Amino acid sequence: MPQNEETQRFEEELGAVLRSAGDGFAADDRRELVAGGLQRGRRRLVRRRLAVTGGVLALAAVGIGGAYGGSLLGPAGQATTTSVAAPPQPRQGNGAAEPGKVPPGEATIPVKDIAAVLKANTPAGRWQFDDLDGEGQSVTGVYDDGNGKAGVSVGLFRAGTTGEAGKDQVTCPDRALVRYDRCASERLPGGDRLMVLQGYEYPDRREETKNWRAVLLTKDGFLVDASEYNAAAEKGAAITRENPPFSASQLKTLVTADAWRPLIARLPQPPTKPGTGEAHLPAVPSAAAVQATLRSLLPQGLTVQSHGGGDGHGYVVVDDGKGASMVGVDVQPRSGKIADLFSGDDVVTLPDGTKVKSTRQAGEKGGAGVVWWNVDTLSPQGFRVIVSAFNSGAQYSAATRAEPALTMEQLKAIALSPKWKKLPLK
DSSP states (O other), rough: HHHHHHHHHHHHHHHHHHHHHHHHGGGGGGGHHHHTTOHHHHHHHHHHOOOHHHHOOHHHTTSSOOOOOOOOOOGGGGOOOOOOOOOOOOOOOTOOOSOOOOTTOOEEHHHHHHHHHHHHSSSEEEESSSOTTTSSSSEEEEEEEESSSEEEEEEEEOSSSGGGGGGGGGGGOOTTTTSSSSEEEEOOSSOOOEEEEEEEESTTOOOOEEEEEEEEEOOOOOOEEEEEESSSSSSSOOBOSSSSSSSSHHHHHHHHOGHHHHHHHOOOOOOOOOOGGGGGGGOOOHHHHHHHHHHTOTTTTOOEEEEETTTTEEEEEESSOOOOOEEEEEEEESSOOOOGGEEEEEEEEOTTEEEEEEEEEEOOOOTTTTTTEEEEEEEETTTEEEEEEEEESSSSSSSSSSOOOHHHHHHHHHOOOOHHHOOOBB
């Protein structure tokens, strides 16, 4: 696909996905979204982006809160309940969209106070910070210890009313979906949880900008999220050093510092109005039901090497003796207003009105020789099932075979199976 056509397709599909996801939220839910709540809602929004194009990092730029949960870096919505959250982007001025105003639900912590804690709990070096006179709940700066400049950011968020609300934020990703070098997740004395991940800015591509992260989830539901890079900025900057400056133990020291406690205590409370947030989200089948159904629909002669997923989506890595092949599915019982995605010569309308869109293209995640076959179906009632297959066990790994283990007809048969509509929703 030519680059300009691919870009146009991305813009059209992303707009439709965001409109669809927006159908699931009430207007009075926005504060909780901004404040870092609604983990499940963000997972579904990201998953829908995955189901359309197989990528996720572009969505992070849309600005859905400071951290997004789950559904990362897999085809057709293939995701675990893990998260590699995007570092928060500081606002200009006082952190508001308009001069003199702070967006609803966003904290008014002086940025200089956040920067002071960051400096006090990292090794000595030269710092340059953005917007020290502003207010908000994050800080971004450039650190230089004499071995090369490195972008560093810290964000403070409210995951929920209890530590359980954000546990997916501190769970190591599935290696079948996310490329990283090391990851450790632990429960600390006192009940807090910690994840330290040494990965990449684009963890699903052969992109060498490294992103090392530490996320602390306190037992009372707050997140301290720190990221560092081996470049002066997370995107668009040349690599300046082999690794980010702070070790895993230094990142742990940073996010677990007691000095964050007075600051996170100033984060705004989430809305308490009954019926907001989760109640407005579309119901989907459970993770277990989706994975079991996908496995039951696989053709004979395949060995399942691994599997995973979350509510509404799942994947398997199979092998027919000719090499590993990843197959994923995303089930959206209420897909929203996305009919405009199902137009063009590559769309077939079945007698019952179901639209089927089949595509073959190169993989997008950097694996050498990877191809991506996709069947996207939409019923007249808005029930959507997307099934994808790759000729590799992971999109970022080199191809293990010439083509995926399943044919396009087999993918179509899985996507159109009546079993999906019979699954109970949650």
